[in-house]
Amino acid sequence: MRVVNKPFNKIDGMSLVKGKPLYTDDLCPPSALVVKVLRSPHAFARIKRIDTSEAEKLPGVECIFTYQNIHRKPFTRAGQCHPELSPYDKFLLDEYVRHVGDDVAIVAAVDEKTALNALKLIKVEYEVLKPVLDFETAEENPVLVHPEDDIFAHLPVGFDPKHNVACRVNFALGEVEKVLEECEVVISRTYKTQPQAQAMMETQRAFSYLDPYGRLVVVASTQIPFHARRILANALDIPASQIRVIKPRIGGGFGAKQTVNAEFYPALVTLKTGKPAKIVYTRSEVFNATTTRHAMKFTVTIGAMRDGKIRAIDVKALSNTGAYGEHAETTLGAAGKKVLPLYNKVEAVRFSGTAVYTNMVPGGALRGFGVTQGTYALESAVNELAAELNMDPTLIRDINMIKKGETTPLINMTTKGAGPDPMYMDSCMLDYCVKRGKELIKWEEKYPKYQVSRTKVRGLGMAIAQQGSGLPNIDMAAATIKLNDDGFFNLLVGATDLGTGAETILAQIAAETLGVDLEQIVVYSSDTDATPFDTGAYASSTTYTTGNAVIEAAVKMKEEIIKTGALYFNTQPEKIIFDGKYIICSATDEKISLADFSKKITYNLLHTQLSTTGSFVPKKQAPPYMAGFAEVEVDLETGKVEVVEFVGIVDCGTPINPKLARIQAEGGIVTGIGLALYEEVRYASNGKLVTDNFMDYKIPTRRDIGKITVEFAPGYEDTGPYGAKSIGEVVVNTVAPAIMDAIYNACGVRIRELPATPEKIWRALNC
Amino acid sequence: MLNIQEYVAPNSLEEAYQYLISQKGATLLGGCAYLNLGTRNIPLAIDLSRTGLSYIRENEDTIELGAMTTFGDVEHSAILARYFNNILALSVRDIVGIQLRNLVTVGGTVYSRYGFSDFITALHVLDTQVKLYKQGIFDLEYFLENGSKEPDILEKVIIKKDNRQAVFKAMRNSRGDYAILNLALARIGDKFRIVVGARPGRAALALNTMEYLNNEYAQKRELSPEILKNAGEIIAEELSFGSNGRGSSEYRKELAKVLLRKAIQEVI
Amino acid sequence: MVVNLKINGRHYTLDVPPDEILLTTLRNLGFNSVRQGCDTSTCGVCTVHVDGKAVLSCTVLTCRLDGHEVTTLEGVEEAAETIGRFLVEEGVEQCGYCSPGLIMSILYLEKCVPQPTDEQILHYLNGNLCRCSGYEGQLRAIKKYLEVKYGAGSKQAI
Ligand SMILES: Cc1cc2nc3c(=O)[nH]c(=O)nc-3n(C[C@H](O)[C@H](O)[C@H](O)COP(=O)(O)OP(=O)(O)OC[C@H]3O[C@@H](n4cnc5c(N)ncnc54)[C@H](O)[C@@H]3O)c2cc1C
Ligand code: FES
Ligand code: FES
Numbered sequence A: 001m002r003v004v005n006k007p008f009n010k011i012d013g014m015s016l017v018k019g020k021p022l023y024t025d026d027l028c029p030p031s032a033l034v035v036k037v038l039r040s041p042h043a044f045a046r047i048k049r050i051d052t053s054e055a056e057k058l059p060g061v062e063c064i065f066t067y068q069n070i071h072r073k074p075f076t077r078a079g080q081c082h083p084e085l086s087p088y089d090k091f092l093l094d095e096y097v098r099h100v101g102d103d104v105a106i107v108a109a110v111d112e113k114t115a116l117n118a119l120k121l122i123k124v125e126y127e128v129l130k131p132v133l134d135f136e137t138a139e140e141n142p143v144l145v146h147p148e149d150d151i152f153a154h155l156p157v158g159f160d161p162k163h164n165v166a167c168r169v170n171f172a173l174g175e176v177e178k179v180l181e182e183c184e185v186v187i188s189r190t191y192k193t194q195p196q197a198q199a200m201m202e203t204q205r206a207f208s209y210l211d212p213y214g215r216l217v218v219v220a221s222t223q224i225p226f227h228a229r230r231i232l233a234n235a236l237d238i239p240a241s242q243i244r245v246i247k248p249r250i251g252g253g254f255g256a257k258q259t260v261n262a263e264f265y266p267a268l269v270t271l272k273t274g275k276p277a278k279i280v281y282t283r284s285e286v287f288n289a290t291t292t293r294h295a296m297k298f299t300v301t302i303g304a305m306r307d308g309k310i311r312a313i314d315v316k317a318l319s320n321t322g323a324y325g326e327h328a329e330t331t332l333g334a335a336g337k338k339v340l341p342l343y344n345k346v347e348a349v350r351f352s353g354t355a356v357y358t359n360m361v362p363g364g365a366l367r368g369f370g371v372t373q374g375t376y377a378l379e380s381a382v383n384e385l386a387a388e389l390n391m392d393p394t395l396i397r398d399i400n401m402i403k404k405g406e407t408t409p410l411i412n413m414t415t416k417g418a419g420p421d422p423m424y425m426d427s428c429m430l431d432y433c434v435k436r437g438k439e440l441i442k443w444e445e446k447y448p449k450y451q452v453s454r455t456k457v458r459g460l461g462m463a464i465a466q467q468g469s470g471l472p473n474i475d476m477a478a479a480t481i482k483l484n485d486d487g488f489f490n491l492l493v494g495a496t497d498l499g500t501g502a503e504t505i506l507a508q509i510a511a512e513t514l515g516v517d518l519e520q521i522v523v524y525s526s527d528t529d530a531t532p533f534d535t536g537a538y539a540s541s542t543t544y545t546t547g548n549a550v551i552e553a554a555v556k557m558k559e560e561i562i563k564t565g566a567l568y569f570n571t572q573p574e575k576i577i578f579d580g581k582y583i584i585c586s587a588t589d590e591k592i593s594l595a596d597f598s599k600k601i602t603y604n605l606l607h608t609q610l611s612t613t614g615s616f617v618p619k620k621q622a623p624p625y626m627a628g629f630a631e632v633e634v635d636l637e638t639g640k641v642e643v644v645e646f647v648g649i650v651d652c653g654t655p656i657n658p659k660l661a662r663i664q665a666e667g668g669i670v671t672g673i674g675l676a677l678y679e680e681v682r683y684a685s686n687g688k689l690v691t692d693n694f695m696d697y698k699i700p701t702r703r704d705i706g707k708i709t710v711e712f713a714p715g716y717e718d719t720g721p722y723g724a725k726s727i728g729e730v731v732v733n734t735v736a737p738a739i740m741d742a743i744y745n746a747c748g749v750r751i752r753e754l755p756a757t758p759e760k761i762w763r764a765l766n767c
Numbered sequence B: 001m002l003n004i005q006e007y008v009a010p011n012s013l014e015e016a017y018q019y020l021i022s023q024k025g026a027t028l029l030g031g032c033a034y035l036n037l038g039t040r041n042i043p044l045a046i047d048l049s050r051t052g053l054s055y056i057r058e059n060e061d062t063i064e065l066g067a068m069t070t071f072g073d074v075e076h077s078a079i080l081a082r083y084f085n086n087i088l089a090l091s092v093r094d095i096v097g098i099q100l101r102n103l104v105t106v107g108g109t110v111y112s113r114y115g116f117s118d119f120i121t122a123l124h125v126l127d128t129q130v131k132l133y134k135q136g137i138f139d140l141e142y143f144l145e146n147g148s149k150e151p152d153i154l155e156k157v158i159i160k161k162d163n164r165q166a167v168f169k170a171m172r173n174s175r176g177d178y179a180i181l182n183l184a185l186a187r188i189g190d191k192f193r194i195v196v197g198a199r200p201g202r203a204a205l206a207l208n209t210m211e212y213l214n215n216e217y218a219q220k221r222e223l224s225p226e227i228l229k230n231a232g233e234i235i236a237e238e239l240s241f242g243s244n245g246r247g248s249s250e251y252r253k254e255l256a257k258v259l260l261r262k263a264i265q266e267v268i
Numbered sequence C: 001m002v003v004n005l006k007i008n009g010r011h012y013t014l015d016v017p018p019d020e021i022l023l024t025t026l027r028n029l030g031f032n033s034v035r036q037g038c039d040t041s042t043c044g045v046c047t048v049h050v051d052g053k054a055v056l057s058c059t060v061l062t063c064r065l066d067g068h069e070v071t072t073l074e075g076v077e078e079a080a081e082t083i084g085r086f087l088v089e090e091g092v093e094q095c096g097y098c099s100p101g102l103i104m105s106i107l108y109l110e111k112c113v114p115q116p117t118d119e120q121i122l123h124y125l126n127g128n129l130c131r132c133s134g135y136e137g138q139l140r141a142i143k144k145y146l147e148v149k150y151g152a153g154s155k156q157a158i
Helices: A013-017 A053-057 A114-120 A176-182 A225-236 A266-272 A283-289 A328-337 A371-389 A393-400 A410-413 A428-443 A502-512 A542-569 A594-604 A658-679 A735-747 A760-767 B013-022 B033-037 B071-076 B084-092 B106-112 B118-124 B140-146 B207-218 B224-237 B249-265 C022-028 C073-090 C099-112 C118-125 C134-152
Strands: A031-038 A044-050 A059-066 A103-109 A122-127 A165-173 A185-193 A205-210 A216-220 A245-248 A277-280 A294-306 A309-324 A348-357 A449-451 A455-464 A477-483 A489-493 A521-524 A577-578 A582-585 A590-593 A612-616 A625-637 A641-651 A707-712 B004-006 B027-029 B041-047 B055-058 B062-068 B128-132 B136-139 B152-158 B165-171 B181-188 B189-199 C003-008 C011-014 C045-051 C055-056 C069-071
Touching: A013 B224, A013 C073, A013 C099, A031 A114, A031 A266, A031 A283, A031 B027, A044 A103, A053 A059, A053 A114, A059 A114, A103 A114, A103 A266, A122 A582, A165 A328, A165 A410, A176 A294, A176 A348, A185 A371, A205 A266, A216 A225, A216 A266, A225 A245, A225 A266, A225 A625, A245 A328, A266 A277, A277 A328, A294 A328, A294 A371, A309 A328, A309 A371, A309 A393, A328 A348, A328 A371, A371 A455, A371 A735, A393 A428, A393 A455, A393 C073, A410 A625, A428 A455, A428 A707, A428 B027, A455 A735, A477 A502, A477 A521, A477 A542, A489 A502, A489 A542, A502 A521, A502 A542, A521 A577, A542 A577, A542 A594, A582 A594, A590 A594, A590 C073, A612 A625, A612 B118, A625 A735, A625 B084, A641 A658, A658 A735, A735 A760, A760 B249, B013 B041, B041 C055, B071 B084, B084 B118, B084 B165, B084 B181, B084 B249, B106 B118, B106 B152, B118 B140, B118 B165, B118 B181, B118 B189, B165 B249, B189 B207, B189 B249, B224 B249, C022 C045, C045 C099, C055 C099, C073 C099, C073 C134, C099 C118, C099 C134, C118 C134
Parallel strands: A031 A277, A216 A245, A309 A348, A489 A521, A641 A707, B004 B041, B027 B041, C003 C069
Antiparallel strands: A031 A103, A044 A122, A059 A103, A165 A348, A185 A294, A205 A216, A205 A277, A294 A309, A449 A455, A455 A625, A477 A489, A477 A612, A577 A582, A582 A590, A625 A641, B055 B062, B062 B152, B128 B136, B128 B152, B165 B181, B181 B189, C003 C011, C045 C055, C045 C069
16 A cells, blocks of 8 residues: 555644644634623523513624524434434523523624623523432433423434433343343442543634525534534524535534534524624533533443353443433443444343433533443443452453454344344454553553552553444445546545544545545545535544545546546547556557646546545444553552553554554543543532533643553454544543553452542542 | 723832722732633722732842742742752642743732642741731731731742751642642751641641641651651641542541651651 | 734734733734633643743733733744644644644743753643643654754753
């Protein structure tokens, strides 16, 4: 391979480091109205009276929306394919507010100060209602988060708002009870994960204006421009043809921008006033009024034999989706479907999950998307089983985990449109990952622990994980390639690069397939008017799904060049060779450079534009895998944990760009360290999120992480572009369970509720 | 976010003081970092940055830190590095990042008597006085307890030079978070001085612990593990330790014992 | 408030509201490398230099800067290009939103400690949060940059 599997620099890299004006707020016209949202101070309330008259009188205020002057139509903000699995349970504005931070009124004014002053002048009288704040009892709680009758679910997901249930996910294979009874050892443990924040550095933001045809243009920091167009059309009740969504550079997303959120407000203002309008979320708005990782609780029961063979796994899951059901079903499902196939040799497995409404910040998408939560629970339970059996955790993995060429009916069962033929995991390199990880962390030498001083002990722990590569038979991507008159190509994709380097990777794939240099590919992404459809940057799909679409487009382009070359040389296509630089006629040994050829066919001969489009939807599960190994140091006196080293061995098939893949892994591991040790979420008793800023919600700093070592398994996935699978999400999943087991091995304390703060460990050691 | 009606930048302390008492709500601007966290409406903001209060001066018997001296200045000061094992610099090292420390001021910190403060704990273990522009000089201990009786300007802190050895200890989970507890200890000849802060209440002297250690040391000339253990029990009992999101009172008590022992071990 | 200040070597006379923060002033003037990441002075994304010191532009009032000198990434283009290239070589300019603030902090580090240890690098950059890169690659890039500039292992700063 010439271009693929090479560590090219990001094609937009130098512009980024030089601080060029490329992000949403940099591009907004200075004349845009500033939009601000009045947000609920109550976790649950009914708006009895809302008076905007004083605010409207304030000079510079352009318009104000409340639920009283806006149409009522349920929709979901979740960025998913239509029809969405998320219930239509949100209104642009509503009489009820369902969490602290929920939207009450929208103000547009000439500048920020005026808009903020106007917010203060809006008088709202609330009937404060008793909120639902405990998700573990939400289902039995007589208080309903969604008492209204006009909300609904498109698909049968178990939507039952009369019991605060947003959805249920159930699947089973074999007879769990029976097999459990036959097992020699059965352990059952409960684990909880916190609602982690995405914490991308650029907050949500969008601006809008009308184009020359009077259509609404929304420029937004989004992961999902095409879903955003559809969702906006639905919510605003205008045809999608009247909307164009443009995504410039994005300052990180991590799932936060897989839910449409800020975009509605300026759009409403522009539609009403005809003027450009913008909104930039404050960090506190991001925390209080967008989404988080779903907090989940799992009870995992594992049955095994004394020799370490796992025979049955039963998982009961409860997910807190907060005030709205955005991504509730898909994250909950992923917590089982993309976790349990790791142990493909079991005789019986069952997953029963429920996602409930509460009056808390809504759950949503976050890198790892439910799989992170599920992996923490299952891998912790397997580690506990290993301890119970007095067995090395790597050995219990070796006996039970899925290996190259194997499968489980679970995969077909949980894959849409899978059909009867078993899907074999031909590219699975887990075996290698575990072996290599053991070497790098010096497992044989150090496991389970060693003392470094009277009060400090180091322990080792590990875990394995998988994710998906796109969503089979659901999420599709398309790519268009255009040959230009100087022999360079446009690659138009609807895929959205969140900073991961996706555009670079797609350009590498295009260059490889076309046989040209990377510099000859000019990428444009993404703009719903100009680029072909793509479901967006989520479900670890861009490299795999869009990458395959790019290959198809490029293959077609080569065919077009050859066909056109045949016309040019007046011969049959079979006689034409395109080597990336020249179009060669093998019959006559004549050749013409691609640059001359494209000039000629544009200006002089043929007068034709070559343009091809490829599209792709995955048909098969092609999960990436990873083994993660942690070495931690526990201070026995204070309970403080330091990560000494984290080793991640990742099987992502061919890394299209090894350098960028490595950074994906390092970044994901650090997010996992945050989840494991630092990112504590606290609510006040009235339902107000206390940790709603970076001083109280601590993402890891560069001094909080220890050494990180990443390597790739030499794998190749036949269905992936040049053998690639995904990488963006799998890298988060092993971290928390590996660290928790390392803590256990160091000091005997098992933390079953994240994060593992020093005080929790100290308590377990002392109380 | 700051909300300021009127802004003045006086050139002298007297002028600043006149502004301060000219109206209710008149507010002095230090590094503005803490002010920026609030949503207070400030009718008159008085910028102290032109009043010549940014200095670290060494006199014959004292070191003076002007109110507008930043933590960054403290961290990089050659003068401070020569005294007290550089405790003041070490106490501020872990506060968020250098970009913040280059802004936040000695005056804003001490005047506000923040419970979580690392700097105040370190200052307090030294022989420190504060000079309020109108009301004069007070012992830091008195000032921390009573604050200022009336609106005033903290002009400087004055630290008596002596050859005490000083140690600062703090427990944080994430670097860049507030401390869950901090402790400063000084050894002055055969005497110990101990201050505990971020309890989460204001930094306070552990008088009983000090007395116990001083007596034991005077008698035995050493501090056995047994004595350290007893000292830990005393410190946990004599001060009040509260609970907040960062830690419970029991945990803080335990941390006080641990930090005390570690600090003593460094000066013995 | 009328304020006279120098930004990236050029004089400006500006009329700004008394509570305008430097971040806003700079963005209004088109210095888009300066960005906001939080409202609590915690993220370092907004880092610029005032009189040669790294500070948070979200926390400094513009009024206060009468007679002072401000430098943003746009004012140190050559250094941005050089350091930036090392970051790009490691692939750690992911979303890139934090990169300008990071580079301003690296320049300040270099000024304070031209031959820093790893620990000093981490200390000086701890106030620059990044959610994408995982930090490790940034450390690799910075070390390579300093090595190339000052020579590997050489004790003497140039
Ligand atoms: C995000 C963040 C994290 C922090 N973390 C820590 C930490 O971990 N540990 C720690 O010890 N500290 C921490 N601090 C506090 C910081 O160190 C300062 O103590 C604090 O910001 C106050 O200093 P300032 O100069 O910013 O004061 P300002 O915000 O300017 O002022 C604070 C108050 O003091 C008044 N004031 C200012 N100067 C004077 C004066 N000379 N005389 C009288 N009154 C005056 C002001 O009117 C105001 O009421 C943190 C601060 C922030 C913003
Ligand atoms: S914007 Fe976060 S510290 Fe300035
Ligand atoms: S590169 Fe995205 S926050 Fe640092």
